[in-house]
Amino acid sequence: MARSKELVPSVGRLSRSGVFAARALYKGAKKTTAAPAAEVPSTKEVQVGGAKNGGKRVVPTSKASRFYPAEDVRQPKKSRKSPKPASLRSSITPGTVLILLAGRFRGKRVVFLKQLESGLLLVTGPFKVNGVPLRRVNQAYVIATSTKVELSGFKVDEKINDAYFAKGKKSAAATAEEEFFSEGKPKEKEAFPATKASDQKTVDAAIVAAIKKTENLGKYLKASWGLSKGQYPHQLSF
Structure with missing residues (x-):
C-alpha cells in the first residue's frame, strides 16, 4: 500500500499507528521463542x-x-x-465481665476467657x-467491670486460638459470563460449621452453670449498657 x-x-493523513496498520507488516512478523539465557555467575x-x-x-x-x-536514594529504615x-491489663482476669465499646455487639456485656497469642x-x-458468640476483641475497646464469673476448674480448649477464627478463601466465579449473570441474585449463605457450633455449646454449658450460681447475674449480662445525657464514663465506677 502507498504511504500516507x-x-x-x-503532516500525514494517517497517524503512526494508522500507517503501521495499513502496511500490515505485523501479519508477516515471525514469532520465535528465544531460548532462556544461561545464568551468568x-x-x-x-x-x-x-x-x-x-x-x-x-x-x-x-x-x-x-x-x-x-x-x-532514600532507603527504608x-x-x-x-x-x-500487648500485656493484659491487671483489671482483666479470666471470668471478668467486660463491656464491648465497638463492633457489632457494642454495648453488650461478655465474659472474658483468656488472652490469645496475638494479644486479643x-x-x-x-x-x-445474650447472643454474643465466641469472638476476639481488642482490650482497647472494652471496659472491665468489677463483676466476675467464677470459672474455677474451667479451661478453654487449646484448639480455640487465632487460627480458629481465620476465614476461608472464597471461590471466585469460574468465567466472566457466570459473574455477569450472578449479579442481582442473592448469594447463598454458607452454613455455620457444626464443629464451631458444638464448641460454642460446650463453652456455654460451663459458663451458664457458673452464672446460675449468682443471683440476677444472667439478667445483668442480658442488659445492654449505654450512657444517658449528662453521664460520663470516666466518672462512673464499673
Missing part, C-alpha cells in the same frame, strides 16, 4: 601475571558503574523491633444468654 498522503507539508577466576600476585584472582563478572546518582502482644481477648456472651 500528506494533508499539508510534513557473579564472579570469575582470572590468571594474573607476576610472581607476587598469587597467579589467580577472583573478580566480578560485570564491572560496577563508573557513575552514581547525584541525589541520595530497617527496624530491629519484633512485634509483641477471647470472650463469649455466652451466646445462650
Whole structure:
C-alpha cells in the first residue's frame, strides 16, 4: 500500500499507528521463542601475571558503574523491633465481665476467657444468654467491670486460638459470563460449621452453670449498657 498522503507539508493523513496498520507488516512478523539465557555467575577466576600476585584472582563478572546518582536514594529504615502482644491489663482476669465499646455487639456485656497469642481477648456472651458468640476483641475497646464469673476448674480448649477464627478463601466465579449473570441474585449463605457450633455449646454449658450460681447475674449480662445525657464514663465506677 502507498504511504500516507500528506494533508499539508510534513503532516500525514494517517497517524503512526494508522500507517503501521495499513502496511500490515505485523501479519508477516515471525514469532520465535528465544531460548532462556544461561545464568551468568557473579564472579570469575582470572590468571594474573607476576610472581607476587598469587597467579589467580577472583573478580566480578560485570564491572560496577563508573557513575552514581547525584541525589541520595532514600532507603527504608530497617527496624530491629519484633512485634509483641500487648500485656493484659491487671483489671482483666479470666471470668471478668467486660463491656464491648465497638463492633457489632457494642454495648453488650461478655465474659472474658483468656488472652490469645496475638494479644486479643477471647470472650463469649455466652451466646445462650445474650447472643454474643465466641469472638476476639481488642482490650482497647472494652471496659472491665468489677463483676466476675467464677470459672474455677474451667479451661478453654487449646484448639480455640487465632487460627480458629481465620476465614476461608472464597471461590471466585469460574468465567466472566457466570459473574455477569450472578449479579442481582442473592448469594447463598454458607452454613455455620457444626464443629464451631458444638464448641460454642460446650463453652456455654460451663459458663451458664457458673452464672446460675449468682443471683440476677444472667439478667445483668442480658442488659445492654449505654450512657444517658449528662453521664460520663470516666466518672462512673464499673
